[in-house]
Amino acid sequence: MSTINVKIAAIKQVTPLIKHFTFVKEDGSEFPAFSGGSHVVVSLNIGGRVHRNPYSLMGSPTDTSAYHISVRKQEQSRGGSVFMHDYVAVGMSFKITYPVNLFSLAKKGHKHILIAGGIGITPFMSQIADLKRTGADFELHYAFRSPEHGAFAAQLAKVCGDKFHCYIDSEGDRLDLQALLGNQPLGTHMYVCGPGSMVVAVLETARNLGWPESHIHSEQFLAPPIGEPFKIQLEKSKIEIQVPAEMSMLEAIEAAGVGSRFSMSRRCMWAL
Amino acid sequence: MALAFNEETFREDYTYRNSLSGIKRFPFPFPEDQYMYSVNIEPHTKGKQGSVFEFPLDVDEHYVAECNDKKITLEQDPGRYQALPHMMDAQWDFVELTMESLARDYPKHFSLHKKGSSWTWENKPLGIKDTFTFGDSSTLPMEPFEYMGRQVQGDFVLLDQRDETLYADAGIVTSQADWSLAFNVGMSWREWHGPVPRATELGVMDRALKFMLNLQLGSPVRRLNWTMTVNPRLDTSPENYPYWGGDRNAVNPDNVGDLVNLRVELQSLFRLPRSNAIVFSIRCYLISLKDIATIPRWAKRLHRVQKSMHPDLIEYKGMTKFHPMMVDWLAKFDDGAILEVGTQPE
Structure with missing residues (x-):
């Protein structure tokens, strides 16, 4: 690569x-x-x-x-x-x-609903630039814990104008997913990025409302969990490798100096 | 090094020819005596100096004649260029890729100067010089993809990636081996490849799709594909079948070496930056059996490959009518000597 x-x-x-x-x-x-x-x-x-x-x-x-x-x-x-x-x-x-896109905008979408939780705002920053450049119809819904955690909120409010909606948890704001996703025109695409629990809630709501899978896009922020240590055997190289709890198998193989042609494709797996 | 461009035609009198160095650099596609359909994808990295793999986009002695032939085909049938509206970002990506490649790799023939979004492009072999605003289609004489598609050899299809598959949503296609852009535009990968015999059952197409969906920016890939064709004709489209289909009947044991050509497609795939689309480039190289016979190793190899060809593939590649004559003609160059694996001429 x-x-x-x-x-x-x-x-x-x-x-x-x-x-x-x-x-x-x-x-x-x-x-x-x-x-x-x-x-x-x-x-x-x-x-x-x-x-x-x-x-x-x-x-x-x-x-x-x-x-x-x-x-x-x-x-x-x-x-x-x-x-x-x-x-x-x-x-x-x-x-x-080089840049890789596993969370791309649907170019044929008639309308785009962007839902961000916390640091999940980051992929939308560049998407918003694309949506504005092409004159697409969109709404941004940005939820975060408290005012000091609303990174980029002021900047986004300026860029997006009345397309910007923000929900501050500490001030009791709640994003009503049922109302948001239940009333969208045909051909709308929805994108969600944020903590796991939020992504799951958004996906469940959309599916229950009958949104087609092809119109639902998500990216989840989660740290790869720390697991149990284990051993693997490499057939071709005839070596045994100890995989520590906080390492992935691939990382352990690479750390052992064995060439791996694995190319990164971590769909929805964001190390933090 | 400056290239000398041939004066030649790809229709009617067919004056197309390869120079001696053109023959030597021909991308001969058969490393082994037996042909087996495979995806055979490799990184499209810089190859040997002078080879067709030296640069991302190869320009050769046929450049001017091929662009002229493309112009004729597009005049007769403007539908050979199609682009769906959501592909405009991909169109500009294509302009950037082609202009930057040609200007960097063939500076004697092409130049590109940028001042912010104001770009000046000069194509000396075709006598074109334009200043335009990158991203603003109204500043070019035609849509950006068509504009540059006319200035590079080969066919180009822009593939949009969505719903875990690829859609052929734009194309400029004037030298296709019997497939139709008008028929394929908007089609998904599986619809497009449905007819390839033996490939679907081998699972080849599904694996290729998976690979392509993961294609990375900055890491283009390529493969060679091939067929045999009568006359060095670029436009062997289904739309114009009446003009070329009958040529197969003209082949006889005396003229088979002159009329039958090996047609090799250098297919390359580049991920595009702004659009996240993929450009699928299909560059066609033609060589007559007679020219192949000047390279003994290739003549022997081609004879063995053709002799052992699966009947389904003979039919799929449209070779049924002249295949036995071709095998007979090639037989006289094959002394049965063992050939090492590889496509090299010597």
Whole structure:
């Protein structure tokens, strides 16, 4: 898989838990354009072990001078988000993949309902740029815990105008999914990204209301769970590998120095 | 290095010819004595200097004549270009891919200058120079995909990815081996590939689709496909079957070496950045049996491949009428020597 060498050009604390990182290419050239909803996989070398974390690209897809990601700090993470928050500094170099889109807009959709929970707002940032550029009909529904956690709320309110709806949990706002999804014109597509419980609730509501699967799109933010350690045998290489609790099988194989041609395709699996 | 472009035709008097170096760089598709349908996809990475794989988009001695032939076909049948409205981002992606590739890889013939979104494109072999605003179709003389589709060799189909499959939602198709864009536009992957014999039962098409859905930006792939065709004709479309279908009846044991051509398609697939669509490029290379016979290794190999061809494939590739004559003609170049695996000429 082709990769791009980047360095950190800027870091900004957006909320108490979210940091925004700006990448530029090491050779100073332009990045490829990308489509709304894309992510890149960032390789992080943490204590000699390579973590590959996918992050949504948040900037405008047509701005090729820099790529932007935001990372929420997770104390329960396998280390990626803590590393990004506590150790990554301006000027540091990384390898990232080319943009990959597993959460793309349905180009033939007549209307688009975007539902974001917390840090789940990130893939919508670039989608909104695409929707505005093409003049598409859309609504953004953004739910978060309390005012200080509403990263980008002010910015989005300005960009989206009356298409923007926000729900602040601490102020008692609730997103009425039944009312929102129960009254949409034919040809509407719905997209949800957020914590697992929220995604499940949205999908269940949509299915119960008879939404066709092809019109429901979701991306879930969840850390790969920490499991039990186990051993695997590699037939061809004739070696045995110990997979620790916090490592995936692939990571353990790579850590053992065995070449793997596995290409990243973590649908709905976002390491934090 | 500057290319010399042939004056030649792909219809009527068929003056198409390959130079000696054109023969040597021909993408001969048979590494083994027996042909088996396979997906045979590999990364579309930089190949040897001078080979058809050297650059993402190959420009060769046939460039000008082929673009002229494409123009004639489009004049006679404008329906060979089609694009559904939601493919406009993919159209611009295609413009960027083709202009950047040609200007970077063939700077003697093509140039591209950007000032923000104002782009100036010059195509010296075809005498074209235009300044336009990237993203604004009204600043080009025609839709962006058609504009550049006319300036690159081969056929192009833009595939939209949705509902876990691919839809052929735009195309410029003037050199197809007996398939129709008008018939296929808007079709899904499975509808499109329904007729390929032996492929569906082998599960080949499902695996290929899965692979393509995961195609990554910056990591294009390619494969070779082939058929045999009578006369070096690019436009062997079903729409124009009356103009070429009958040519098969003209083949006899004396002219088979001149009339029958191996037609190789270099198929490449690129993920496009803004649209997340895929461009499927089908580039056609033609070589007569007589020219193949100048390369002893290829003549022997082609003889063995054709002699052992499955009857279903002979029929599917439209070779039934001349197949025995072709095998007989090739037999005299085959001394039975063992050939190592590989497609190289020597």
